[in-house]
Every structure is written in structure tokens, then in C-alpha cells.
Amino acid sequence: MAVTIRRLEESDEVEDFDCGDEPLNNYLKRHAWTNQEKVFIGVTYAAVDESAHRTVLGYFTLATSSVPRERFPKKYVRGLPPYDLPLILLARLAVDKRFSGKGLGHALLSEALKITLRVADEVGCRCIITDAYPDKVGWYARYGFIPLEGTAATSPQKMFLDVRTIRRASSIDSFLPERA
């Protein structure tokens, strides 16, 4: 199966999408397009099978955000640039259950991180933040996402990945065996 990842289009078929999580299903079916094209609060990228171009197999949503410098504790401010901290929010990432275990999540995250680097190059951003469900914290940690302390027990776990780490990963060309 050859998969293409591109921006969500209005005619994409999303009604049968089922990742096993109702809020994530509902977001794709009811809000993703509106949020992308009408209210501009998130851009959704869809993974589609090249032979069945309109069926969404998985998706992720990105937005930018920033933290005002004055909100940081004073003891850390000296180590930060004298501006608000720009960042990218990986707001959602989901794969249809019928296609799980095929590396689609890896492909989606890979694309999200490449977009992060492009945004960092074009407009600047310091890190990517994601809200991970408790059972997905380990999966994100494999890619180097670090859990932030202080997330409320009832909220998804906020996790941090430094753009400098992503950039370094993209410049490494040493041989790594493919995972079994």
C-alpha cells in the first residue's frame, strides 16, 4: 500500500474513519475541515492510500503557539531568547484501526516533524509540543519526546521535543538498521 500524506481536502472521505477513540474520530469528521479552512485554528494532514485517494487512513493536526516570556519562572528566563517562545502544537494524531500496525503512525509523525523543521526554517519555532494519551506516552518517548512535569492527572500528558534535536536527527546520515 503506497500512502500519501497531504493537507486534508473537502472531498476526502472521513465518515468511516475509526481509530477507536471517539473524540479523535469526531474531530476529523466534524471539525478538522472547518478548523483548517474557515476558522484557521489547525491544519490537518491526511494519510491517503494512493489507489483510493479520498479515503483517510490516518491524520494529524498542527498549529503554532507561543509562550509569553514573562510567564516563565525568572530563574530560567536568562537561558531563553529575549522573546516569546514560539512552538508547534501537534494537537492530534490518529490512525484508523483497520490500518494500525503498518507503520502509519510513524509515517504521520515523520511528516509532522518534517513540517516542524520547515516551519522552523521559515518563521522560527523552538520546539514541538504534543498532548499524549497516557497509553501513548511511551510511543512518543521513543522519538525523544520528553514528558513535561505538572500536567493535571485528568489531562493528556504534554510532551516536549526540541527543534535542535530534530534538526540534528535530520542531519545524521550514519547507517541505522531498519527495525524488524
Place this chain on the structure above:
Amino acid sequence: MPPAVKEKSKSAAALPAKVPSPRKLKFQADLAPSEDSMVRILKTELQMTSNTDFLTDALALLRWAVSERKRGHHIISESSTGERKILLFPRLERVAPEVTLPHVDIRWTDKELESLAELASGQPADPTDALIRAMRQ
């Protein structure tokens, strides 16, 4: 030579060289009668009397618009009923980045911000094997 004169000549030598103040630039534009009229109307509405003030404010506004568009932000007007219009200005679109992502506010706890600040102000972690594979894909 009397000492007082010596002193005087010493202090004169210590004076810094006079730095020329930056020249103000004259700006002249050929406006069509309709544009000239528009400038006059706007100046009246904005209670401006000088062309310099008008140009300075127009420049500030354009500069802001360019910086927002460069960051990929859209410039939107919203009516009292919530109807939104997006400014599409061809020259501004030239500075828009290829990847445009909207901006959202995130709710942070104080502890999360402290943790974020500590990570962002420190040395970046080494990439994991999975990350290296992801970037190579």
C-alpha cells in the same frame, strides 16, 4: 604659553568629532486625483495634518501586516455578528511562507511552564534511533 591656554587647547582636543545627524529623506509620490482625494479624506478621518504623520502611520501598518503574513498569520476582520473577512492582498501574499499554520493558545499549568522553560533553556537531547529513522523516511 600660559597654562590656562594649554588646558583650554587640551580640552578642545578631547571633544568628540561631531557626528552628522542622519539625513531625513524626502518622499515624493505622483498620485492620481482619486488617490490624492483618498489621502485627504483619510487624513481628515484620522485627524492628521501632516503628510509625514500619514506616511509614518501607513508605514507602521504595512510593516505590521508584512510581519504577520511572514509568520503565516492571516489578517481577518470580524463583524459584530461574527462574519469574518480575510485580507487577500497580492503583494502581502508574496511574503507568506509556504507552510502556514494557524496560531492557538495553549493552557499551561505553572509547573508545566517551569518544566518547559528548563528543557528549552538547556542543551538539546541527542536524537533517538526512532527519531533518526523518522527524519530519514
